[in-house]
Amino acid sequence: MRNWLPAYGYGSYTRFRRTGLLRASPPIVLAAGFVVLILIGTLLLALPVSGTRPIGLMAAFFMATSAVTVTGLAVIDPAVSLSPFGQIVLISLVQLGGLGFVTFAVIAAITLGKKLSLGQQALALEAFNQTSVSRIRRTAISVLRISLTVEALAALVLALWWWRDYPFLTAVYRATFHAIGAFNNAGFSLFPGSIAQFVGDPVTILVLSTCIILGGIGFSVLSDVGQKKRWAPLLTYTKVILAGTIILNLGGFAAIWALEYRNPDTLGELPVHAQALAAWMQSVTSRTAGYVSIDVSELRDSSTLVTMLLMFIGGGSLSTASGIKVGTFIILVAAVYSYLFHRKEVVLFKRSVSPDTVQKALALLLVTAALVFAGTLILTVLEDAPLVDIAFEVVSAVSTTGMSRGLTPQLSTPSQLLVIVLMFVGRLGPLTLAYSLATQKRSRVRYPETEFQVG
Template sequence: MRNWLPLQGYHTYKRIKRTGMLRASPPVILAAGFFALILLGTALFSLPFSQREPIGLFEAFFMATSAVTVTGLTIFDPSATLTAFGQIVLISLVQLGGLGFVTFAVLAAITLGKKMSLQHQALALEAFNQTSVSKIQRTALSVIKISLCIEGAAAIVLTLWWWREFPLPTAASQAVFHTIAAFNNSGLSLFPFSLAHFVDDPVTIFVITGSIILGGIGFSVLSDVSHKKRWATLMPYTKLMLVATLALNLAGFAAIWLLEFNNTATLGALPLHGQALAAWMQSVTARTAGFTSIDITQLRDSTTLVLMLLMFIGGGSLSTASGIKVGTFIVLLAAVYSYIFHRKEVVLFKRSIAPDTVQKSLALLFVTSALIFTGTLLMSIFEQAPFITILFEVVSAVSTTGLSRDFTPHLTTPSQVLVAVLMFVGRIGPLTLVYSLATQKRSRVRYPESEFQVG
């Protein structure tokens, strides 16, 4: 037994030497890829010509982590601290992190005309949430085409619109940066106070929120809609996502407006149309995007709780958004409904949901909740701050939203390290959990049933 580990290590070394590859599960490879991208971003931010003002190594690492995980939490102002080169690096990391380095790896393999190995096929299947290898290339190409089309169209509209106020080069660069950030559901902005300057600007608000919704609804949904174009022929999952996304955005919009319309520090000082635009913006952006058009530090606690719920739910699967995902949330609601009304099956759009899917949703809910609890507990030990501010920061980090009650720059170093870890785990963790659930071995042992009291 004592010789087992050295023997295994020897065989592993021989395999790596022979094949040039270390066998690892897709989530491990994906996590390693994201971490390598973070280290690259850290190195680039540390270069003197990336900085207008000196930043430390940890500050560079934090910013790179926030960009790659498409979160948007920052401990310094990127518009004042980073040069034009540094800002290009920043938005490039957002693009790579949002669309996923796997997409680009698969496209590179396609371009070179190489066949994908079984290991790479498993990696791509996991990243694209597909079950068929034949769909990998088509999905990868669709991701790039859809992304570039949406980002390009939004950037053109914003460039022409902002040209009225800024010189054309400035308008174009700002439009490109913000449309990429919006589509990839990152709250990074180069404007002071995020998008507060455009709080009652309908064109800016609708272009940004439209990009956020399209980026967060899921590429499989966008692809299905673009190919079929008729409601009756859409897949049940596509219908579910379209209805649920609209319902969540409208519910958040109504709740925020009703709770804040007479708060002079947020919506109360705005005209009626400005209130509607600000409420819509905050409802959509809470779904893991992170932009703000009002001062969220002045929101009532009830409104803050609404935002946290929206952040916790997040966007769709196979999208640039995070959170537990809309599909998970709806499956859980359907399961609760079926149990309360004594239905034997969990049904959505006249389709039964497999028990494994329900169990996976429960596992995602529990693990994400446990992560938020642990993060909140640790940060409450490190920081002397109102509990709701700490909880809001943790939920924002775990869901990779990027909203903050002006708390991130003032955190102690242990809390900033914690936030960086939560952003990374929030982005990678659910994928790892889903993979482990999908690949677990079924036990052939069966035990007698027993009654356990619950509830």
């Protein structure tokens, strides 16, 4: 983003002097909007009325950032330390952060078509399942309609189900809170131990996991499926994301169940049906949601690595999830497969993928991996904690998963500030990088090729 500041800053300033309008690149506008939302949320959460006890400005800042970036990492327990007013502020920040980001990302991505060549316009519109840049308004409305419908249905089912154990208004309140949190892939909970008390409850687990999947799969995919309703005419991107989501969720479910079924601290003491539900929830929630029905700190190292991989990959593009994204991961796997089997093209569902797309996927992978490495390195200097806990916390922050092995509340102020930066960059980074790659100018200078050894 720094590379754009001189050009956009001076151009925006002169344009503002001339027209009275301030125009900046979409990533700069988005980042500024998120900063303002975080600061407003911080002030609201710091109010005495927001807490059952004073929570402090730093804790309010951390919680506001975690909510706006739909992460779910917490330095206080929202169920205990926040009043109903504070809880409503928190979940409102989640809603605004989740849907605001996606809506803006859709609009920014489609708007790119106005600044690109005709060929690039076609690619951009195809990638986001649009036929005209004039459909921006309709797309934004569609995003909101899908989101609110899914959240309302989930809240209704959960409220009726939880009404058995709680007063009706309490059931409705908690159901609405968790439906919004699950769909926006933010792991805040109003129950002790997240949703551990529902580990064997099929209705709660399946409703929440469905919300997480729908929120994390991407609105372009949901729109494409809703319009075409059959597999054959679906866009290649939609097919890839659907197939990838199924494989990752089922693969993670099988791996976690197989690795943990003898662990007495996680699945070992549960009946078989509860083991299956807990392993399924752990796999799905690792895709940047953060809700947990078992103690993550007691996972075996092998299961922890599986969880970190799922967090790192994340969900679909233009979704409430983060990570490098499923599409990026599949593109890279397909590129490796093509190289190993001496194929000149990267092919997915009988469609070739452009070299530019492969390069973008590689750039996203390396930038995110570098961010994780840098964050882990700095935290190992600042904190005296096991490396696996630190690495887990960093991956969770960068991928905005919000899952923790109990380290977050124990972090020092400098470490909390670092995690805040990681959450913010992890949420905004993919759009920023995508915009940079999409709007970069190609150099007309060509150099002779050289032989270079790799591997």
